[in-house]
Every structure is written in structure tokens, then in C-alpha cells.
Amino acid sequence: MSSPIWGPIRLKTPPASPGPSRITLASDEDDTYGPIISPIKHSRTVRDITLRPTGSNNRRKRAKKKNVVPSTELGEAQLQIGLDSVLPHDPIIHESEAMNMDVEEQPRELDTAGITQDHLDKGYQEYISAVMEDGTGFFQIAQNMFVVNGWDVKTKRSKDTWYHIQRSTIGSERVFVCTCPASHPDASCVHGHFLQEHGLELFPVDPDLSDIDQDIVLFSRQIGLDDQGFLNYFSCPSPIKRGLAGRTVVTYEGEDDANGRWKCEKDIGNCSHIGSCRKKLLQLVQGDPDAKDSGVVEDFYENPAKASGSEKSVSYKQRPPPIWASLPGDPVSAPIPPRFGPQHLALDDESSCSCREEACLRFRPQDTGAIRTSPCTVYGLFEPSKITIELQTCICKYRLIGPDCISHGLFNYNNKLLFTHEILDEYTAAYTSSETPFSAWNLVVSRRYNLQNASFCSAETFRSAWFAYTKLQYLEGDMLCPKCGPCPENTIWDGVTLAFNRKHLLPSLEPPTISQPSSIVRHATSYVPKQQLLPDxxxxxxxxxxxxxxxxxxxxxxxxxxxxxxxxxxxxxxxxxxxxxxxxxxxxxxxxxxxxxxxxxxxxxxxxxxxxxxxxxxxxxxxxxxxxxxxxxxxxxxxxxxxxxxxxxxxxxxxxxxxxxxxxxxxxxxxxxxxxxxxxxxxxxxxxxxxxxxxxxxxxxxxxxxxxxxxxxxxxxxxxHSTPPLQLTATNCIEKPWTDTGCCYGMPKIRERPIYPKLKHDTRPDPGGKRGAKCSKFYSQYGEKKLTGGIMCVWCTHSVCYGFHCIPRGEGRNDVFSALVTRWKKAPKCQGSPRSGPRSGSGSGSGLRSDPRSCLRSDLSPRSAPRFPLRSCAPAPATPPELRFQIPRGL
Structure with a gap:
């Protein structure tokens, strides 16, 4: 049986005024098959747009349309779909209407009532004019989904970035969700406000439009620069994430062989979106449903460098946080030193040795015979500096006392290598803004140094120096969202699997899953079987x-x-x-x-x-x-x-x-x-x-x-089968340093994690063994190879990190439940009673722990770099409601 053949592809390119902008495939009524029709975009003459207050009786007038001449024929004359379920089953030709034509419009009047001062500051009126004059993109790709250009609130002009916006109705309320950075729950962006005010008028709900979710949509196709090839814009869903958050815009510029220049708004390099859109383009122009993007790498691996070096430094004074990470309650920051520091660093009364022993901690002015001058290197943002430093032999006989150098804006790592605060804070800014491995950042700085015929230190050395520096920075006091309070009702938990080796396990780590001698024993708690919707x-x-x-x-x-x-x-x-x-x-x-x-x-x-x-x-x-x-x-x-x-x-x-x-x-x-x-x-x-x-x-x-x-x-x-709620049994508990326990939360520990003797995983002493996939993410790959877990973090819905802890074994959601029981006075809504487990965590019952620093010292690759805020924690005020969390749930 021959494959079905579709008719010509007619593309609806950006409109002269807002309206349904989508592309479908169809067959002609006369059963003739033609090429892709790509209308030429002519210049437009648009009169002034008049913005009038509410109450105006003026109405919209239709634009006068002129004839349009199709461009040169490109692509194949026939489109063979085969069995690709992505393409539509009922072809309908969709002609260009009021698209890419010479248009002469009458003044367009839109009501501006309800425009707040905040929207005026964002240039909302200018945005309306830009949309009406086709100066910014606003495309409807489904019944309730749109693609829009970004908007610069400072210059009040359109940007070349793309975002998606979705409208929905919950009860009697209309809800607009936009992916642009200016959109948040407390205030809408210009896109959402425009759609709320004029959406029903300009984009009425059309039942004939598809309500797409996982379809790739080619929403714009223009002739490229210098009339070379075409400029195509796709709205592409994620292969693993459904809904608005999974969509991105992919741009392709070039001929219809799909070998031109591709760009994805969300990903770079190894991008599945580009491969999907390339296949879609080839389906449209070549009839090749099995096309694959050979230029996209499907598997990506990066071997992290081994950690080396010591985290102890000669500098010991507390460093201020970067200016961009400072909080009003932080100690007064040190003054910014001049760009060019001193050529000689002298000892002072606060000079110290890295061994940190009490007997040899400070500089001895009377022992002048032990003082000497040595050369050292200061690494700055753009080039190194060769200067001299004054040192004194420590009484430990194998180390040297050196200056702290905080007043000069320097970090003394080992008396030979010094780093400016600027270069150390620059890496902090880089890795907290995007996934930046040490090796990649070190290569960037090395190339910058090469311009001055100089060389930068190795990635291993810089990694050790950076961790030693961040240990001295004041990063406490911000694990509390001003909107959510000390116990947020909605929490987001996620972890990163680092899989450090068991050789790093130490007895100091205490994750929330560890029970204590004072822990309550829950003898009645057991598994409740067959809770599934289909019990059989x-x-x-x-x-x-x-x-x-x-x-x-x-x-x-x-x-x-x-x-x-x-x-x-x-x-x-x-x-x-x-x-x-x-x-x-x-x-x-x-x-x-x-x-x-x-x-x-x-x-x-x-x-x-x-x-x-x-x-x-x-x-x-x-x-x-x-x-x-x-x-x-x-x-x-x-x-x-x-x-x-x-x-x-x-x-x-x-x-x-x-x-x-x-x-x-x-x-x-x-x-x-x-x-x-x-x-x-x-x-x-x-x-x-x-x-x-x-x-x-x-x-x-x-x-x-x-x-x-x-x-x-x-x-x-x-x-x-529920049990009584836990009481506050750990109110007098003394918090140990998180650098030893690997557990750091903004709330103090108020309970000990209970013991569940009737739960089989709670009594297992060995962290090894096969666990399956119910509670342990990737445990079959890591646990059986004598590898361990990673880091678990919690955020509120405003992206404020409330804490984290190191996971010595793959426990997954049980780590989450244990952290909630030990820290939260009131259970979050999203982890309330009906959804809690038969226990509040999985105790390993083992004396084996891991050094939390072994998790952090590994090279942060693009696949393993945890994205949590830079700042650390501060105790949060208590709230009175008790926690009812012990309703069992079968696993």
C-alpha cells in the first residue's frame, strides 16, 4: 500500500496584527500538489495607534489587504508522511490572510483602563504599540498557548528572546502563566497583562484550533538575510517534561536541507530539541519522517578531575560575601582595595600559620631571627603579579607564618600563591549563575592570562584555594523566605547523585535519617499493603x-x-x-x-x-x-x-x-x-x-x-493505623557544625528521627545490597558498585533554599521525610499526612558516614553541578502548630 501524499505546505508567517498564527499541512481541493509557499514579507505602512481610555465608542476597522506574490519554489513537490503520528490526520489548507502584505490600517483603539503605574514603568503602552505595529512577535500556536518576544523594560523595546505564555480557566478565574523573567505570582508581565486585557478580542477561543501539548509547531517562516535560505522558528516541547515549562523556541537559518545554523533558546551543544525540529523540518520539505540529526551528540560524558590539595590556608579571618550576594544584616563589608596592590606584604600582629595550633598560631615580633622575605605570586582577574612576602618560621618547624592580607583584598593560600578576592568571587558568580566546571573556568582564565604572556595556576590548585576561601566567607543568615516564613507550606525537594566512593565515609556525617538513643520507637508502625487504585x-x-x-x-x-x-x-x-x-x-x-x-x-x-x-x-x-x-x-x-x-x-x-x-x-x-x-x-x-x-x-x-x-x-x-504525633523531643539538642555532619538547615533540630522496628529497611545495618527502584534513585547502578549517594536540597516556591544534607546512601524520598520530621514544626501541604510514608525516613543504622567535603571537592560537571543558592543558614523563629506526620503509606 502506498504512503499517503499530502498537498502543498502553506505557511502562515508573522501577522500584521495579532491573530491566530499557526501552520498546518493540507491537500488542495483540486488534488494538485505544489511546493512550499513562503510569502515574501513586504514593508508595512501603519498609521498612528491611538490609545484611548475606557468608554470610547470607536471600533476596530479591518485592514485593507493587497495581493501577495509567492516566493521562489523550494522543497519537494510532495510530502509523504508515512505513519508519523506527529503530523495531522486531517489535512486542511491554511492560506495566508493579512500576513506579510502591504497593509494600510486605520487607527487601532484599545482600552487602557486598569493599567497600573508598574505597567507604565515597564512600557506597557509602548508594548501595545509594538504588538499592533508588528514590531514584536505575539503568535498563537494553540487554543491557549502563545509564543512572544521578550520585552526590555528599560529601553521599552522588543528583544530577540522568545518565551511561551499560556492562558487557562480555573473555575471562574482566568489564569495567565508566562515563562519570561518578569512574570511572577505577585505581578504580571506585559505579555500576561496584554493577553488578559485584549486576549478575548484579539485571540478568541477557537474550537477548531488544536489544544497541543507535545506537538512541534513551526510558527514563523521568513526569507533569510540577503534572500539566502529561510529563517524558521519552531516551538518545541521537551521529550521528558510536559506542559509550558518544557517548551522552548528553536531557530533555524539556512536552506531547506536542515544543514544550516541551528539555535535553541534553552539548551546548547547536546540538544534534543534541535534534533526533533530538524526532523520536523525535513518532514515538511522533503517527506522524510525518519530523518535524524547526525550533528547532535546523544551521549555526553565528562570525567571529573580528582580532588587534590588542602583546604587549610594561611588566611583565617572571616571574609565578607560578594557585593551581589550581600544582605542587609551582614557584617560591614571590607572596603574595596585598589586594583594594584602593594609590592611587599609585611607581617603584623595578626599573622598566622596554616597549622592553626594554639602554640604557634600568631606572629612573634621578638623572634626577628626567624623572619625572612620570599617571592610569591598574586593571581588577579587579568594577570599575575610577582611580589615579595615577609614570613616567619613556625615553631612546628615545617610551616611558615604569613600575613592574612584581608586589608589588601587578598587571600593568602600557602604563602607562595595568593589570590585576589575579585578572581575568587568571579568564579562564585559564574558557577551560581550557570553550570561552570572548575576545569572549564580555569581554561577561560588561562586564555585571558595568555594575552599578557603569563600562565594561570592549575585547576586542582584553584579548586582547593576556592574551597578554602569560601569556608572563610560569611554566608549565613538567609535560609528564610520573607514570604513563606520559617516553615513553608509548599516545598520543592531535589537531589544530585554524586556517587562518591565509600573510602570517604567517616563517622561524623549525621543525615536526618540517623536515629539517636533518645529517639521514639514506633512499634505499631508497619506497612499497609495494597493501597494502589488497582489493588491486584x-x-x-x-x-x-x-x-x-x-x-x-x-x-x-x-x-x-x-x-x-x-x-x-x-x-x-x-x-x-x-x-x-x-x-x-x-x-x-x-x-x-x-x-x-x-x-x-x-x-x-x-x-x-x-x-x-x-x-x-x-x-x-x-x-x-x-x-x-x-x-x-x-x-x-x-x-x-x-x-x-x-x-x-x-x-x-x-x-x-x-x-x-x-x-x-x-x-x-x-x-x-x-x-x-x-x-x-x-x-x-x-x-x-x-x-x-x-x-x-x-x-x-x-x-x-x-x-x-x-x-x-x-x-x-x-x-x-495512624500513630500519635511526635512531640518536640530534641528542643535542647546542640547543633553540631554542618561541615562535620553534612546537615545544614535554616530551622533548628526539634525532634529526633523515630525508630521503626517493623520496617525491614529500617533494621538493615549494611548500606549496600539491592534495593530496587521504589525509594532509591539510581541505587542499582551506584550501591552495588560500592558507591554512595549525594546531596539533597529543599527550596520554597520563591527559590529560597531552606537547607541541604549529604546522603550517605541512595534513599530518595525517605531522606526528605526524615528532614521534614526533624526540622518542620508543621508539615508542608505538599508532604502532608495522606502522602507521607510508613516511616519518616530510612535509617541506615550504620556507623559509616561520609566526609561532606568529599562531595563538594569533585569537579562540578554540567551534569552534576547542584543549583542551590550561595548563602548558608540562620536559625528560624518557631511556629506553634504541631506536626501530624505519622500516617503510614505503603511503598
């Missing part, structure tokens, strides 16, 4: 077997008889490639047969739990759907993946979600369905049904009732 494991496995993988209809169309290839293989036994292809076909056909055989099993298992759920599954994934060539909608695949997930039903629908679902079932309207944002997969399914059919079927409503009943049952069962 065979039912979950059967559903997952059917829906995991590509659509079965696509596999059937690609199915090949392996016997035919086997005959070819017998004719030529030496053809290894053909033999491998035969084995691959056999494996694929075997997997296909297993998936087909699992369909009736899954339907029967689901019918035993809920007949309506079984009918929905049969409708989209049953044998009839496969035979009729029905490709299941992605929303139903995600729904049944969640239904069959190996986790508690309360992970899918927490207490707030269950309450909202009960309110919806009382009045199942679209308005009430929009409030189910706490159950994302169900919210998406209901929106899809309303959009496609205008109402909900009886089966969908019955499934909603079943989810509610199951969630209420599990929640009530857990409450019956």
Missing part, C-alpha cells in the same frame, strides 16, 4: 503490558513475517546484518503477540473492579480498536498509566483533590471540572471529553465515583 498486581501488569509501547495499530502495519527473512538468511549464512534483523523481527512480533494476548486479560481484570473502567479501556485499547485502526488518544494512555501505577491512590489524588472531586460529582459541569487541578490526569481527561463531545459519558462519571470511593477507603484505613 495481575490487573496492573496486564494494563501496563497493553498500553506501554507504540500504538498497536502502528505495529500491525509494520509487522513482517520473519520466515521470509529467514529464507534469505539461509541463502547467505554469512550475512550477519540480515540475521540480526531477523532476530529483531522475531522479538518484535513476539512482543506484539504478548500485548495482543494481554488485551482480554486486562479487560476482564478491570471489569472485576469497575465495569465502566473496563468499557473505557475496551473502547480505546480493545481488539475492535486495534482492528479498526483506532489510535488511542494520549490523554487516555496517560490516564490508564496512572490507574495502573505502582503507588498509593493518595499519590494520584490527595485529600484536597478528593474533596474537589466530590464537589465535582455533585454538579459535573465543565466549570467544576476545571477545579480538579490537584488531580492532573483526571483534569486532563475531563477537559478532553468536554472539548470533544461537549458532555461526559456515563462511564466517565462512574469511573470518577470509583476513584472517589477508593481514595476515601484508603484514607480512612490509614487513619485507623
Amino acid at each position: 498486581s495481575p490487573a496492573r501488569k496486564a494494563v501496563q503490558k497493553v498500553i506501554n509501547g507504540p500504538p498497536l495499530i502502528m505495529q500491525l502495519e509494520h509487522q513482517t513475517d520473519p520466515d521470509e527473512d529467514e529464507e534469505d538468511d539461509e541463502d547467505d549464512d554469512e550475512d550477519a546484518m540480515e540475521s540480526a534483523r531477523t532476530r529483531s523481527l522475531r522479538k518484535r512480533n513476539r512482543e506484539l503477540l504478548e500485548r495482543l494476548n494481554a488485551i482480554p486479560v486486562a479487560i476482564a481484570q478491570l471489569a472485576a473492579k469497575n465495569p465502566a473502567l473496563s468499557r473505557l479501556f475496551d473502547q480505546h485499547f480493545g481488539n475492535n480498536a486495534v482492528v479498526n485502526g483506532v489510535v488511542p488518544p494520549g490523554v487516555y494512555k496517560r490516564f490508564f498509566l496512572q490507574i495502573s501505577a505502582e503507588e498509593s491512590v493518595l499519590q494520584m489524588a490527595n485529600l484536597d483533590g478528593l474533596n474537589a472531586l466530590q464537589d465535582f460529582l455533585k454538579n459535573p459541569s465543565r466549570l467544576n471540572a476545571s477545579a480538579l487541578v490537584n488531580i492532573p490526569v483526571l483534569h486532563e481527561l475531563l477537559e478532553y471529553e468536554f472539548r470533544q463531545h461537549g458532555l461526559l459519558s456515563a462511564d466517565v462519571l462512574e469511573v470518577c465515583h470509583w476513584i472517589t470511593d477508593r481514595g476515601d477507603f484508603i484514607l480512612g484505613w490509614l487513619k485507623e
Whole structure:
């Protein structure tokens, strides 16, 4: 059967005024097939735009359109799609309307009521004019998603950056979310304010528009500079992240062979977005759905350099933080020294030795015979300086006393190598702004030094000096968000797996998972089994077997008889490639047969739990759907993946979600369905049904009732097995230095982590052994190779870091629960009772710990550099509510 052929591609390029700007593929009514049509962008003549206050009776007038002449024909005359599910199934030609034409518009009047002084300062009126005059991009790529140019609030001009903005309705409230830096919960950016004020007028909700989520959209195509090639703009989703945050803009400039210049707004180098957009472009112009971007590297590895050197330095006085990281409560910063320092550094009464022994800590003025002058090197921002330094032999006989040099803006590392505060703070600014490895930054500075025919120190030396310097900086006092307070209700936990070797394990590390002799023993706490939405494991496995993988209809169309290839293989036994292809076909056909055989099993298992759920599954994934060539909608695949997930039903629908679902079932309207944002997969399914059919079927409503009943049952069962809340048993606990314990939080320790004798992982003394993937991220790769964990950090929703701790073993979410129990007086909403575990952490029960500095001394590669704020911690004030956290949850 021949592949379907689509008609000419007609691109809608940037509009003269806001309107739906999207690109689709279609066939002509006369069944003729032409090339890509790329309209030439002519100059526009636009009259002045009049901004009038609310109450004006003037109306918009339509622009007068002129004829447009297509550009030179490029690309192939036919587009063969094959079975690529990304491309549309119903082709519709989309002609250019009011696009890239000579336009003469009448004055455009927009109401400006509600414009605050903040928006005036951001140039909101200038932004309206820019949008109306086509001076800045504002493209609609879906019903409720747009691509916009950045806006410079200082110059009040458009920028060449791109952002996405999404509008949605939750209940009766319209919500606008923009990815530009100026958008935050307390104030909207110019994009969101413009869409809020004029979105319904300029971009009405069009039911014919697709509500894309994972589609790549070519939203603009222009002739390139000097009429060479084309300039294409794509809106590309992330392969692993759905929604607004996963989208980025990819730009391509060049001919239609996709070998020109690519640029991604989000990633560089190894970028999956570029590969996806290149494939999309080749599909559009060459009919090549299997095109791959050979220029993108798929695997990237970097071997970190070994840590070396000592973190002890001659300088010992506390250093002020960088100016850009200073806080109002910080000690007075030292004055900025002159760029060119002294040529000789003399000893003073505060000079010291790096050994830090009390007997030899300070300079001895009376012992003049032990004083000598030596040369040293001062490394600055642009070049080194050769100066002299005055030293005195220490009584330890193998070290020298030297000046601290803080008054000169210098850091004395070892009396031979000194660094200016500027160059050390510059690396701090670099790595806290972007992922900057020591080796890469050292190479940049070395090239700068080469301009002066000088050389910089090695990366290992600078790494040791930088860590010694940061240990002296005052970075305390900021682990408290002024908006969230001492115990934020919503927290974000994430970790980085460093996998340092067990040889670094020391008995000083005390993560929150460690129990103490005074810890409460929870004898009654045990695992509560079968909390899943589908409690039977065979039912979950059967559903997952059917829906995991590509659509079965696509596999059937690609199915090949392996016997035919086997005959070819017998004719030529030496053809290894053909033999491998035969084995691959056999494996694929075997997997296909297993998936087909699992369909009736899954339907029967689901019918035993809920007949309506079984009918929905049969409708989209049953044998009839496969035979009729029905490709299941992605929303139903995600729904049944969640239904069959190996986790508690309360992970899918927490207490707030269950309450909202009960309110919806009382009045199942679209308005009430929009409030189910706490159950994302169900919210998406209901929106899809309303959009496609205008109402909900009886089966969908019955499934909603079943989810509610199951969630209420599990929640009530857990409450019956709950234990009394923990008391403040560690109020008099003395905090140890975080450099020894590896645990640093803005809140003091108020409880000890309980002991759970009935939990098998809580009594295991050995940090090794196979744990699986339920609670331990990447543990199978690291734990079995005698490697350990990494660092766990917590933020509030305003990006303020509330603390971190080193993980001696791969524990994952159990480290999170233990930190919450030991530090939080009131549990965060996102980690409340229904979602907490049967224990509040996994105690290793082992005397093995790790030196936290071994985690930090390794070279920070682009894959391992933790992104948490520079500043450290300060004790936070207490809040009265008690923590109820011990409701068990099965793992």
C-alpha cells in the first residue's frame, strides 16, 4: 500500500496584527500538489495607534489587504508522511490572510483602563504599540498557548528572546502563566497583562484550533538575510517534561536541507530539541519522517578531575560575601582595595600559620631571627603579579607564618600563591549563575592570562584555594523566605547523585535519617499493603503490558513475517546484518503477540473492579480498536498509566483533590471540572471529553465515583493505623557544625528521627545490597558498585533554599521525610499526612558516614553541578502548630 501524499505546505508567517498564527499541512481541493509557499514579507505602512481610555465608542476597522506574490519554489513537490503520528490526520489548507502584505490600517483603539503605574514603568503602552505595529512577535500556536518576544523594560523595546505564555480557566478565574523573567505570582508581565486585557478580542477561543501539548509547531517562516535560505522558528516541547515549562523556541537559518545554523533558546551543544525540529523540518520539505540529526551528540560524558590539595590556608579571618550576594544584616563589608596592590606584604600582629595550633598560631615580633622575605605570586582577574612576602618560621618547624592580607583584598593560600578576592568571587558568580566546571573556568582564565604572556595556576590548585576561601566567607543568615516564613507550606525537594566512593565515609556525617538513643520507637508502625487504585498486581501488569509501547495499530502495519527473512538468511549464512534483523523481527512480533494476548486479560481484570473502567479501556485499547485502526488518544494512555501505577491512590489524588472531586460529582459541569487541578490526569481527561463531545459519558462519571470511593477507603484505613504525633523531643539538642555532619538547615533540630522496628529497611545495618527502584534513585547502578549517594536540597516556591544534607546512601524520598520530621514544626501541604510514608525516613543504622567535603571537592560537571543558592543558614523563629506526620503509606 502506498504512503499517503499530502498537498502543498502553506505557511502562515508573522501577522500584521495579532491573530491566530499557526501552520498546518493540507491537500488542495483540486488534488494538485505544489511546493512550499513562503510569502515574501513586504514593508508595512501603519498609521498612528491611538490609545484611548475606557468608554470610547470607536471600533476596530479591518485592514485593507493587497495581493501577495509567492516566493521562489523550494522543497519537494510532495510530502509523504508515512505513519508519523506527529503530523495531522486531517489535512486542511491554511492560506495566508493579512500576513506579510502591504497593509494600510486605520487607527487601532484599545482600552487602557486598569493599567497600573508598574505597567507604565515597564512600557506597557509602548508594548501595545509594538504588538499592533508588528514590531514584536505575539503568535498563537494553540487554543491557549502563545509564543512572544521578550520585552526590555528599560529601553521599552522588543528583544530577540522568545518565551511561551499560556492562558487557562480555573473555575471562574482566568489564569495567565508566562515563562519570561518578569512574570511572577505577585505581578504580571506585559505579555500576561496584554493577553488578559485584549486576549478575548484579539485571540478568541477557537474550537477548531488544536489544544497541543507535545506537538512541534513551526510558527514563523521568513526569507533569510540577503534572500539566502529561510529563517524558521519552531516551538518545541521537551521529550521528558510536559506542559509550558518544557517548551522552548528553536531557530533555524539556512536552506531547506536542515544543514544550516541551528539555535535553541534553552539548551546548547547536546540538544534534543534541535534534533526533533530538524526532523520536523525535513518532514515538511522533503517527506522524510525518519530523518535524524547526525550533528547532535546523544551521549555526553565528562570525567571529573580528582580532588587534590588542602583546604587549610594561611588566611583565617572571616571574609565578607560578594557585593551581589550581600544582605542587609551582614557584617560591614571590607572596603574595596585598589586594583594594584602593594609590592611587599609585611607581617603584623595578626599573622598566622596554616597549622592553626594554639602554640604557634600568631606572629612573634621578638623572634626577628626567624623572619625572612620570599617571592610569591598574586593571581588577579587579568594577570599575575610577582611580589615579595615577609614570613616567619613556625615553631612546628615545617610551616611558615604569613600575613592574612584581608586589608589588601587578598587571600593568602600557602604563602607562595595568593589570590585576589575579585578572581575568587568571579568564579562564585559564574558557577551560581550557570553550570561552570572548575576545569572549564580555569581554561577561560588561562586564555585571558595568555594575552599578557603569563600562565594561570592549575585547576586542582584553584579548586582547593576556592574551597578554602569560601569556608572563610560569611554566608549565613538567609535560609528564610520573607514570604513563606520559617516553615513553608509548599516545598520543592531535589537531589544530585554524586556517587562518591565509600573510602570517604567517616563517622561524623549525621543525615536526618540517623536515629539517636533518645529517639521514639514506633512499634505499631508497619506497612499497609495494597493501597494502589488497582489493588491486584495481575490487573496492573496486564494494563501496563497493553498500553506501554507504540500504538498497536502502528505495529500491525509494520509487522513482517520473519520466515521470509529467514529464507534469505539461509541463502547467505554469512550475512550477519540480515540475521540480526531477523532476530529483531522475531522479538518484535513476539512482543506484539504478548500485548495482543494481554488485551482480554486486562479487560476482564478491570471489569472485576469497575465495569465502566473496563468499557473505557475496551473502547480505546480493545481488539475492535486495534482492528479498526483506532489510535488511542494520549490523554487516555496517560490516564490508564496512572490507574495502573505502582503507588498509593493518595499519590494520584490527595485529600484536597478528593474533596474537589466530590464537589465535582455533585454538579459535573465543565466549570467544576476545571477545579480538579490537584488531580492532573483526571483534569486532563475531563477537559478532553468536554472539548470533544461537549458532555461526559456515563462511564466517565462512574469511573470518577470509583476513584472517589477508593481514595476515601484508603484514607480512612490509614487513619485507623495512624500513630500519635511526635512531640518536640530534641528542643535542647546542640547543633553540631554542618561541615562535620553534612546537615545544614535554616530551622533548628526539634525532634529526633523515630525508630521503626517493623520496617525491614529500617533494621538493615549494611548500606549496600539491592534495593530496587521504589525509594532509591539510581541505587542499582551506584550501591552495588560500592558507591554512595549525594546531596539533597529543599527550596520554597520563591527559590529560597531552606537547607541541604549529604546522603550517605541512595534513599530518595525517605531522606526528605526524615528532614521534614526533624526540622518542620508543621508539615508542608505538599508532604502532608495522606502522602507521607510508613516511616519518616530510612535509617541506615550504620556507623559509616561520609566526609561532606568529599562531595563538594569533585569537579562540578554540567551534569552534576547542584543549583542551590550561595548563602548558608540562620536559625528560624518557631511556629506553634504541631506536626501530624505519622500516617503510614505503603511503598
